[in-house]
Amino acid sequence: MKKLINAPETVLAEALDGFAAAHGDLVTLGAERKFVRRAALKPGKVALVSGGGSGHEPLHAGFVGRGMLDAACPGQVFTSPTPDQMLAALAEVDTGAGTLLIVKNYEGDVMNFEMAAEMASGPVMRVVTDDDVAVETSTYSTGRRGVAGTMIVEKIVGAAAEEGRPLDVLKALGDRVNGRTRSMGVALTSCTVPAAGTPTFTLAEDEMEMGVGIHGEPGRRRVKLASADAIAEEMVAAIVGDLPQKGPALVLVNGFGGTPAMELYVMFEAARKQLAKHGVPIARALVGNYVTALEMAGCSITVSLLDDEAAALWDAPVHTPALRWGV
Amino acid sequence: MKKLINAPETVLAEALDGFAAAHGDLVTLGAERKFVRRAALKPGKVALVSGGGSGHEPLHAGFVGRGMLDAACPGQVFTSPTPDQMLAALAEVDTGAGTLLIVKNYEGDVMNFEMAAEMASGPVMRVVTDDDVAVETSTYSTGRRGVAGTMIVEKIVGAAAEEGRPLDVLKALGDRVNGRTRSMGVALTSCTVPAAGTPTFTLAEDEMEMGVGIHGEPGRRRVKLASADAIAEEMVAAIVGDLPQKGPALVLVNGFGGTPAMELYVMFEAARKQLAKHGVPIARALVGNYVTALEMAGCSITVSLLDDEAAALWDAPVHTPALRWGV
Numbered sequence: 001m002k003k004l005i006n007a008p009e010t011v012l013a014e015a016l017d018g019f020a021a022a023h024g025d026l027v028t029l030g031a032e033r034k035f036v037r038r039a040a041l042k043p044g045k046v047a048l049v050s051g052g053g054s055g056h057e058p059l060h061a062g063f064v065g066r067g068m069l070d071a072a073c074p075g076q077v078f079t080s081p082t083p084d085q086m087l088a089a090l091a092e093v094d095t096g097a098g099t100l101l102i103v104k105n106y107e108g109d110v111m112n113f114e115m116a117a118e119m120a121s122g123p124v125m126r127v128v129t130d131d132d133v134a135v136e137t138s139t140y141s142t143g144r145r146g147v148a149g150t151m152i153v154e155k156i157v158g159a160a161a162e163e164g165r166p167l168d169v170l171k172a173l174g175d176r177v178n179g180r181t182r183s184m185g186v187a188l189t190s191c192t193v194p195a196a197g198t199p200t201f202t203l204a205e206d207e208m209e210m211g212v213g214i215h216g217e218p219g220r221r222r223v224k225l226a227s228a229d230a231i232a233e234e235m236v237a238a239i240v241g242d243l244p245q246k247g248p249a250l251v252l253v254n255g256f257g258g259t260p261a262m263e264l265y266v267m268f269e270a271a272r273k274q275l276a277k278h279g280v281p282i283a284r285a286l287v288g289n290y291v292t293a294l295e296m297a298g299c300s301i302t303v304s305l306l307d308d309e310a311a312a313l314w315d316a317p318v319h320t321p322a323l324r325w326g327v
Numbered sequence: 328m329k330k331l332i333n334a335p336e337t338v339l340a341e342a343l344d345g346f347a348a349a350h351g352d353l354v355t356l357g358a359e360r361k362f363v364r365r366a367a368l369k370p371g372k373v374a375l376v377s378g379g380g381s382g383h384e385p386l387h388a389g390f391v392g393r394g395m396l397d398a399a400c401p402g403q404v405f406t407s408p409t410p411d412q413m414l415a416a417l418a419e420v421d422t423g424a425g426t427l428l429i430v431k432n433y434e435g436d437v438m439n440f441e442m443a444a445e446m447a448s449g450p451v452m453r454v455v456t457d458d459d460v461a462v463e464t465s466t467y468s469t470g471r472r473g474v475a476g477t478m479i480v481e482k483i484v485g486a487a488a489e490e491g492r493p494l495d496v497l498k499a500l501g502d503r504v505n506g507r508t509r510s511m512g513v514a515l516t517s518c519t520v521p522a523a524g525t526p527t528f529t530l531a532e533d534e535m536e537m538g539v540g541i542h543g544e545p546g547r548r549r550v551k552l553a554s555a556d557a558i559a560e561e562m563v564a565a566i567v568g569d570l571p572q573k574g575p576a577l578v579l580v581n582g583f584g585g586t587p588a589m590e591l592y593v594m595f596e597a598a599r600k601q602l603a604k605h606g607v608p609i610a611r612a613l614v615g616n617y618v619t620a621l622e623m624a625g626c627s628i629t630v631s632l633l634d635d636e637a638a639a640l641w642d643a644p645v646h647t648p649a650l651r652w653g654v
Binding site for chain 1 (some may be wrong): 329331332334338339341342345348349381382384389404513515516535554555556584585588589590591592596597612613619621622651653654
């Protein structure tokens with residue numbers, strides 16, 4: 001295992017300390033590093049809280065700030081945060097208007113956030129994201145997995161929360177955005193969880209994993225490495241075929257951590273051509289590492305249908321460590 | 328070679344097409360893909376032009392836009408752009424106030440930009456960046472290499488150009504910022520140039536290259552993999568020992584392309600502790616992949632002394648594909 005770390009046991013704590021130090025104008029680290037929260041809360045606003053296993057950075061802590069999340073609970077790498085982390089975050093960021101949880105659909109996350117919601121003192125609702133069209137159930141999930149589309153839900157619902165919309169409206173909006181968002185991924189290499197010390201899986205030098213999950217868990221099938229155009233053709237067909245309708249969309253080409261920008265733009269170009277064939281106009285584009293799997297090489301494509309409301313909320317100001325515009 | 332591409336011969340063209348399509352609100356691709364230019368030029372402003380071999384994305388094309396570069400010339404991977412690319416860019420973006428070239432100190436880049444400057448019709452000055460303290464001369468450079476500090480020069484000089492400062496003042500500012508900026512890098516793995524198809528170099532499973540260049544070229548020495556703290560200690564000592572003075576600084580922990588955010592924040596935390604020991608306060612922080620070497624695992628640390636003027640120019644609005652704030 002080759003990593004820029006001191007020891008597997010301290011990676012998460014040191015990364016969180018570094019993150020909080022680098023972005024001290026935006027975020028504060030909670031006691032015992034249980035959560036990262038927005039430095040300046042906005043009283044009367046519904047609190048948005050997410051979280052999940054670490055290793056997907058910048059998701060979720062990188063999206064804490066104005067116009068997006070109020071808190072994020074980081075679990076150990078690829079491991080759900082605990083209910084007491086979530087409870088501590090809820091207690092800190094609920095300013096009286098209630099809390100909306102944004103939860104990726106993995107069994108541990110769903111169960112722990114549910115426990116925390118039951119124990120919380122204020123009203124709590126939740127949106128469970130499940131945008132991955134690759135598989136119906138998988139290693140860690142019953143039903144589809146929540147992947148890169150989650151950050152789109154966080155951004156759009158975050159903007160609506162910032163505007164002061166109430167909890168039930170935000171919950172409905174989050175479900176609607178999730179229902180109009182589809183993703184699929186591909187991996188060329190594995191990642192290595194620091195505490196494990198060895199690669200999560202192995203791929204031969206000429207193989208790829210189509211439909212891979214963001215923990216390196218299996219997807220649809222392991223096949224020979226194909227061209228960017230062929231990969232995009234299969235992924236876009238699966239995504240568009242599963243969308244409830246066609247229309248202008250936000251397209252995210254998301255790197256998993258080990259793929260250079262040059263290849264992500266090649267994939268964006270390949271996806272763009274496929275989307276044109278399918279009659280899906282690109283209304284907004286985002287290319288980069290946003291929902292990663294440590295240093296895994298590969299990427300995902302996400303297509304999220306944008307109606308006028310969602311487009312305006314996407315464009316609204318956001319100021320977080322990893323996403324910033326209009327501020 | 329495992330890459331998300333169609334063919335080595337078409338990688339650059341397709342990446343540029345994808346880049347221009349994804350960021351069409353900010354940039355325009357020149358004829359024959361000779362350069363990427365700011366979509367909306369600002370007449371009367373000194374034009375800022377940079378460029379260099381591709382494979383370092385987002386440098387330089389990702390920094391084209393308001394408050395930073397007016398044009399960037401992308402060479403083939405790790406290969407200098409040609410003088411005719413530069414001339415075409417100069418002809419397009421010089422609106423009458425002259426052009427400042429920002430050139431990383433590699434022999435091919437320096438020579439080709441010099442030829443282009445001689446052939447250009449308007450006044451041209453240049454700033455050559457050489458912030459890498461690792462080695463004095465190396466594979467592609469006489470004198471120190473220009474590395475991640477280059478993007479700091481581009482940002483600060485870009486903000487000053489946007490304010491309307493004249494060519495000679497910008498040239499002096501660029502030289503001053505470069506003179507107050509130092510970097511050093513470390514690699515844990517090699518990168519693979521698509522046209523070569525095989526890794527640029529090899530490192531054993533327990534080795535790292537201290538002082539590596541951004542093309543994977545050798546640095547100071549190849550040694551056993553060390554802890555993040557030990558790596559940061561050596562790098563920060565070399566950097567701070569070479570700075571002309573101590574004072575508040577912008578600290579950039581820059582990923583080379585294959586290292587996950589979690590490790591970059593561990594390195595930031597390690598660097599932060601070392602800088603505190605050396606009495607260098609962190610005035611601004613930036614952590615992420617900004618000046619890469621394809622998918623190389625590793626990172627560099629850059630420390631740039633910020634006087635009040637440089638800090639204000641760093642904070643000034645910027646709107647490019649890869650760096651954006653205040654807009």
